[in-house]
Amino acid sequence: MDDSSNSILAPTNLLRDFTASIVVFLVALPLCLGIALASGAPLFSGLIAGIVGGIVVGSLSGSHTSVSGPAAGLTAVVAAQIANLGTFDAFLLAVVVGGLIQIGLGIAKAGALSAFFPSSVIKGLLAAIGVILILKQIPHLFGHDTDPEGEMSFSQPDEQNTFSELYTLIAGDLHFGAAVVGLLSLVLLLIWDRTKPLKNSIVPGPLVVVLVGVALQALFAGFGGGWVIGVTHLVQIPVAESFSEFGSFLRTPDFSQWANPAVYIGGITIAIVASLESLLNLEATDKLDTQRRSSPPSRELLAQGCGNVASGLIGGIPVTSVIIRSSVNVNSGAKSKLSAVFHGVLLLVCVGLFPVYLNMIPLSSLAAILLVTGFKLASPQLFAQMWKEGRYQFIPFISTVLAIVLTDLLIGILIGLMISVLFILNSNLRRPIRRVVETHLDGDIVHIELADQVSFLNRAALDKLFTSSARGTKLLIDASGSDYIDPDILSLIRDFKNNIGPARGVSVSLRGFREKYELHDDIQFADYSTRELQSRITPDQVLKILRDGNERFRSGHRITRDFGRQVGATATGQSPLAVVLSCIDSRVPAELVFDLGIGDIFSVRVAGNIIGTKSLGSMEYGVAVAGAKLVVVLGHTRCGAVTSSVELFEDGADVEQASGCGHLHSIVTEIQQVIDPDECRGISSMTPEAKDACIDAVARKNVQRTVREIMDRSQAIRQAVETGEAMVVGALYDVKTGEIDFMTDHAAASHASRQANV
Numbered sequence: 001m002d003d004s005s006n007s008i009l010a011p012t013n014l015l016r017d018f019t020a021s022i023v024v025f026l027v028a029l030p031l032c033l034g035i036a037l038a039s040g041a042p043l044f045s046g047l048i049a050g051i052v053g054g055i056v057v058g059s060l061s062g063s064h065t066s067v068s069g070p071a072a073g074l075t076a077v078v079a080a081q082i083a084n085l086g087t088f089d090a091f092l093l094a095v096v097v098g099g100l101i102q103i104g105l106g107i108a109k110a111g112a113l114s115a116f117f118p119s120s121v122i123k124g125l126l127a128a129i130g131v132i133l134i135l136k137q138i139p140h141l142f143g144h145d146t147d148p149e150g151e152m153s154f155s156q157p158d159e160q161n162t163f164s165e166l167y168t169l170i171a172g173d174l175h176f177g178a179a180v181v182g183l184l185s186l187v188l189l190l191i192w193d194r195t196k197p198l199k200n201s202i203v204p205g206p207l208v209v210v211l212v213g214v215a216l217q218a219l220f221a222g223f224g225g226g227w228v229i230g231v232t233h234l235v236q237i238p239v240a241e242s243f244s245e246f247g248s249f250l251r252t253p254d255f256s257q258w259a260n261p262a263v264y265i266g267g268i269t270i271a272i273v274a275s276l277e278s279l280l281n282l283e284a285t286d287k288l289d290t291q292r293r294s295s296p297p298s299r300e301l302l303a304q305g306c307g308n309v310a311s312g313l314i315g316g317i318p319v320t321s322v323i324i325r326s327s328v329n330v331n332s333g334a335k336s337k338l339s340a341v342f343h344g345v346l347l348l349v350c351v352g353l354f355p356v357y358l359n360m361i362p363l364s365s366l367a368a369i370l371l372v373t374g375f376k377l378a379s380p381q382l383f384a385q386m387w388k389e390g391r392y393q394f395i396p397f398i399s400t401v402l403a404i405v406l407t408d409l410l411i412g413i414l415i416g417l418m419i420s421v422l423f424i425l426n427s428n429l430r431r432p433i434r435r436v437v438e439t440h441l442d443g444d445i446v447h448i449e450l451a452d453q454v455s456f457l458n459r460a461a462l463d464k465l466f467t468s469s470a471r472g473t474k475l476l477i478d479a480s481g482s483d484y485i486d487p488d489i490l491s492l493i494r495d496f497k498n499n500i501g502p503a504r505g506v507s508v509s510l511r512g513f514r515e516k517y518e519l520h521d522d523i524q525f526a527d528y529s530t531r532e533l534q535s536r537i538t539p540d541q542v543l544k545i546l547r548d549g550n551e552r553f554r555s556g557h558r559i560t561r562d563f564g565r566q567v568g569a570t571a572t573g574q575s576p577l578a579v580v581l582s583c584i585d586s587r588v589p590a591e592l593v594f595d596l597g598i599g600d601i602f603s604v605r606v607a608g609n610i611i612g613t614k615s616l617g618s619m620e621y622g623v624a625v626a627g628a629k630l631v632v633v634l635g636h637t638r639c640g641a642v643t644s645s646v647e648l649f650e651d652g653a654d655v656e657q658a659s660g661c662g663h664l665h666s667i668v669t670e671i672q673q674v675i676d677p678d679e680c681r682g683i684s685s686m687t688p689e690a691k692d693a694c695i696d697a698v699a700r701k702n703v704q705r706t707v708r709e710i711m712d713r714s715q716a717i718r719q720a721v722e723t724g725e726a727m728v729v730g731a732l733y734d735v736k737t738g739e740i741d742f743m744t745d746h747a748a749a750s751h752a753s754r755q756a757n758v
Contacts, residue, residue: 024329032047039079046316047351052319054069072322094266095312095318097271106303117280121280122280124397125404126382127378130373134371134374142364162405181216214361252313275304328369445509493519539726549593549594576626582604611709611713636734637695638692641667648672
């Protein structure tokens with residue numbers, strides 16, 4: 001098979017990456033400028049960071065879709081560090097130091113920490129960015145551009161906040177010409193996105209929107225008045241009159257500050273914040289990737305570190321992976337990291353050679369692109385999905401969204417992480433262990449299954465469980481599935497087993513603890529049938545054990561049994577509690593559907609669970625010799641033997657001729673004795689539901705008949721029933737639900753009728 005189409009250099013992939021890079025370039029342009037402005041740094045430093053983020057980080061990163069550049073989450077950090085260090089050149093040295101620290105973190109594989117970021121926080125970050133884009137871009141869409149593009153904080157440099165900025169539009173503070181361009185751009189994007197031929201075309205919709213915006217801006221200039229879109233509503237890239245002037249935009253670090261401790265404190269701050277934001281954005285971007293590819297986080301730290309060293313050396317502000325640009329990249333159909341590199345090249349070429357033309361782009365056109373991106377990130381489906389996942393996912397998710405929207409990106413993420421950690425701790429405190437009350441042959445056992453990792457966080461819950469155990473309680477602490485148990489937990493278990501438990505009348509059994517824990521297996525109850533237990537248990541108690549076992553089987557809470565120990569314990573003899581006559585159907589294994597262990601029952605299996613001389617002899621042995629207290633005739637729904645018997649009965653066919661089985665006749669004739677000709681007439685033409693109901697009714701009657709046959713034909717079993725030493729009941733297993741319906745009323749009637757005949 002030719003894999004050339006999967007290569008990043010395949011012509012189709014190159015084309016998709018290039019068209020996506022154009023859209024990312026158009027979006028990144030105002031964001032680079034806006035973030036620099038909001039950070040109090042020179043405008044050109046934001047463009048440098050965008051170029052480095054695209055070319056340097058894009059080339060070194062292992063991510064296929066992430067795009068790096070100056071980040072809104074660092075604006076407060078950058079502004080504070082510039083003020084603290086006194087000069088921008090000294091700040092550049094801190095950026096270089098931060099980059100070197102990130103390189104060290106990458107080499108040390110610190111990116112593995114990203115595995116501990118809760119998915120609820122990652123999804124909250126995506127949704128929050130979407131909400132912020134919507135709220136922040138609405139003013140730009142209508143020509144209200146006092147807040148710089150790329151500024152994402154709730155409290156804005158223009159002394160407004162996210163919501164009050166929206167109110168200024170209601171008060172009429174908007175630009176008519178820019179608003180027309182913005183609204184037309186939005187409509188064009190929506191039409192483009194919903195028209196399949198346009199959406200699948202080579203030309204990206206956002207590029208068309210920008211070109212239309214430039215054309216309308218030039219057209220409106222001739223109208224005059226409120227139609228004219230002034231420079232404050234356009235992209236504003238510094239324009240150099242000569243190559244030497246362009247070179248003056250580049251700055252170098254002030255290496256004379258190398259001994260200043262504040263530089264290293266600033267570098268550490270930048271490294272920590274930029275690394276956290278990069279890892280979070282990388283995780284979020286991977287969730288957006290349509291091909292579900294995973295990005296190596298440690299390599300990303302290494303790439304970001306190289307990017308920050310390069311950016312700091314030539315006058316750029318710090319770079320991180322940026323979710324806005326990355327989401328635009330994914331939505332534009334990028335196939336590989338070449339898109340990120342191409343966008344950096346476009347920034348370099350266009351900023352260096354064509355700044356005048358870029359300054360003709362209306363901000364309202366770009367706002368429309370970001371607004372549509374915001375709607376995709378903060379989709380109602382995402383909120384609905386998180387709501388369905390329950391409060392332990394939804395509350396950290398919505399808290400992250402609100403925290404980011406109402407503060408800023410960095411503070412919001414930290415709040416979201418803190419709330420998520422609190423929920424994790426709360427979950428550990430409330431449900432750190434699985435607790436099941438089991439009905440064993442030796443009484444009820446509180447089974448505590450320890451998790452694979454049992455830390456000190458589990459101590460409070462385990463101590464509470466121990467404290468609440470009433471006198472006479474039997475505890476089984478099962479560590480079979482545990483890889484690690486904290487020493488504090490081991491000390492708590494050891495103290496309760498040896499001292500506190502016995503003093504309170506609580507017996508503690510242990511299972512599955514490793515030798516190094518010095519807690520050996522100590523089982524103080526029987527989880528299999530013994531002669532002693534068999535002698536003191538009643539038929540009704542055995543019936544309850546089977547009922548409870550079937551309930552555990554259906555609910556998925558089956559008892560964890562040590563079958564190896566049971567094999568050894570039952571090697572010298574057997575004392576079964578019940579005899580089960582079931583069908584040979586592979587869907588009804590008696591020990592499993594009753595959740596029983598080795599040695600608990602005699603299992604007799606015959607097609608159609610009919611009674612014969614040999615099967616009856618086996619059952620008599622189980623009751624009269626082995627001492628079983630209960631006989632269960634276990635039929636089941638959709639029984640193949642019953643179905644065949646009914647169909648042969650209706651057709652009047654010979655069993656041997658129809659089936660080719662010479663010995664099947666004895667089974668079919670037994671089942672056919674309970675068939676009502678009127679109820680099953682025309683079974684071949686019935687609906688599937690009606691046919692199933694008819695077959696199940698015959699199966700139930702067949703079970704009841706077998707119960708009567710046992711009582712009529714076996715004097716040994718009848719005598720045990722009449723003396724109260726045993727009970728015979730019918731039951732029907734539902735192959736769809738796993739539930740067993742015990743026909744106890746019928747059993748009581750049979751018993752009563754026998755007593756009346758005596």
